[in-house]
Amino acid sequence: MSSLEVWLIIILVIGVIASNLAVLKYSAKFKMPQFGQHSKDKQIKRKGEAAGNTDKTLSSQTDGKHQDKNKD
Numbered sequence: 001m002s003s004l005e006v007w008l009i010i011i012l013v014i015g016v017i018a019s020n021l022a023v024l025k026y027s028a029k030f031k032m033p034q035f036g037q038h039s040k041d042k043q044i045k046r047k048g049e050a051a052g053n054t055d056k057t058l059s060s061q062t063d064g065k066h067q068d069k070n071k072d
Helices: 003-027 037-062
Strands: none
């Protein structure tokens, strides 16, 4: 190998390391949710929505406007 090829490989390796460090520095600004925390928030939200939906269905069944008028 000539000295030119060695220098090109060294520059290439230094460039890859520098770009990886730049990506790590950039991505450190983002806040990631903790493992399990995101799913707990979803479960709490679903439980709240499910409780709200049952109230709506019960009120719609007792409401006279939503009852079937074509009963025998």
